[in-house]
Amino acid sequence: MDLRFTPEELAFREEVQTFFRENLPPSIHTKLLESKKLAKDDIVSWQRILNKKGWAVANWPVEWGGTGWTPVQQYIFQEELQLTPAPQPLGFGVTMVGPVMIAFGSEAQKKRYLPRIANLDDWWCQGFSEPGSGSDLASLRTAAKREGDYFIVNGQKTWTTLAQHADWIFCLVRTDPQAKKQEGISFLLIDMNTPGITVRPIITIEGGHEVNEVFFDDVKVPAENLVGEQNKGWDYAKYLLGRERTGIARVGLSKERLRRIRELASMERDGDRPLIEDERFREKLATVEVELKALEITQLRVVAAERHRTDNKPDPASSILKLKGSEIQQATTELLMEVVGPYALPYQPEREDEERWNEPPIGPEWAGPVAPTYFNWRKTSIYGGTNEIQKNIVAKAILGL
């Protein structure tokens, strides 16, 4: 047992750091450091830089452009993306629909879509949740009816993240309304430019536009866009959700946030001393750091166990990653609220859009995104299966209750 990284692993980290330092555009880096929104172009151009290097789809099999890295290398790469910080390759393609196609798609689908996912020529979004199907996802009702060489799709998806940028959507649709609810679902790829699709923004509590409603009104989808077998979509969805074992904890992101909190709390004064010297504040900071250190080790345990894994059963420790990871991320946003103090108040959404805005900021330069981030980050214990649903899963799958 040795929890230290090997010299080879450390050298690999150095290589990743060097590449990021030399190739990440400073404008993108600054936006991330200051918790500002990335434009679509920022995400596309960075993913193409990674793709040119061969690192855009690091987790894929080598034959489809993956790197063949060990689980520990994958972990280091992910962590460096978060620590730098640099944009994550777009997850809907790279960690969701891509791996599903690789596992279950046809050769034609792989050849057609996978290279375009890697280069972000196609922006994918995920059509799972519906207005009546959130935690109970398998109750979804969006219908796909086979007519000749096409499926005709009718229904509505919601919480569709970044659908406003998307070229394609991968959907769970009901293809057999008579079957048991999990057994009548299929996995369908739909071109967002098909007639009959309408995207409507949902503005979340902080004022941002990340998620959307997507409406399907007699949308004609070629039958060849079915992934795998008809009515087996639920299995593919479970495969997709089970794959992201470690990324979800976002330990690197929380580390970077804590670094920033220390930096800002050392600048921000409380009376005649910096806030960082306040004993109570330091104890709160230390509390989050202890939790995060524990989560980091838990995550490393899961990563290390990957190489012994023969089945697809989740590691008991991995169930903790989503639960604790979301709580810790949220705790960092609360600490930052405490650092900014009264200047959390001004609502300055225009400052997200640098080009249009030339007024000076209200309050500290960095204050604008603090409260919106706090409000927005409540989502982390809701999306991807609420923390309460996670606990149901752990109780059943791991504790056997």
Add this chain to the structure above:
Amino acid sequence: MDFDLSEEQRLLKESLDRLISDRYTFEQRKAYGQSAEGWSRELWAQYADLGLLGLPFAERYGGSGGGPVETMLVMEAFGRALALEPYFATVVLGGGFLRHGAGEGLCAELAPKIAGGSVTLALAQTERHSRWNLADVSTRARRDGTGWLVDGEKGVVLHGDTADRLVVTARIGGGQRDRDGIGVFLIDAKAPGVSRRGYPTQDGLRAAEITLAGVRVEPECVLGEPGAGLPLVQRVVDEGIAALCTEAVGAMAVMHELTVDYLKTRRQFGREIGSFQVLQHRAVDMLVALEQARSMAMFATMMAAEENADIRRNALSAAKVQIGRSGKFVGQQAVQLHGGIGMTMEYKVGHYFKRTTMIDTAFGDADYHLRELARRGGSLVAA
């Protein structure tokens, strides 16, 4: 980076597991606890045969040169068993002082005896007023020719009632809480001037209040540098904290297993109580607390041998915070989810709860270490 055990470590773990299941049922433990010394001499001899008592000592002293991982395996197994023998006091703490503070002659004399099971040790450090401040020492040592004379009172000395030798901290100079001026002395527990009042502890172990009145210490029994003993004490205590963390994880794991089993068998309202969601979620919260504690116990194990004292102390403080908090949550909820049966002396779970509670009070509780971390201020998670 790897979390795997070596072949030897796997064998050690297997033999520990076998030992515990053969010799440490709840009923057997009760019998050991009711013996005169409060623990089993027979098992102690068996630990010696298995090489557990010589684990951390070099081979030339009759040991096997094990490190923190080997200690972790033993302590986790003993945590699962709620073992009563003075392993922690003798081998982890006492052995730590020998390895880091004793000269060649003393090691050569004592380590083989510890490894063979004929000598036990205890750390007499705490005083009535000192709480967890290792520098708060008013027991005094004064020069007496080439040796020393020690006077003072030590409290809550774990296994101090049966120990053959006592590791005693005493001040040779400076004020009561000065970091300088502390010496560490190895004292024969039967030496003239030593009086001991032994008693049972809340968690079924034994401890003693000890009075030292003009106890003579020979020069070869001084550990570390007289007057500069604090770093030695700190180092051994840090290793001790790592060991306690893994013991606590063993105890927490059993509490979680007992609780989940109980939820599956206890029926009320015509069904297993484990079918109620509020109890399922509580059991999951316990699992999260346990696994976070396990991770921090591994971190503590890895960092216990760190030479940089500041880095080491931050790591061990962080681990102790996590263990204290997880231990309290898992322990309280284990009793709660068992309901009335969890409150009874004749059922196991309460004994584990008491042990993890007392581990929190050893060498600084969760709040103490959180304050220490906050005071020292360094980041734990800097990349």
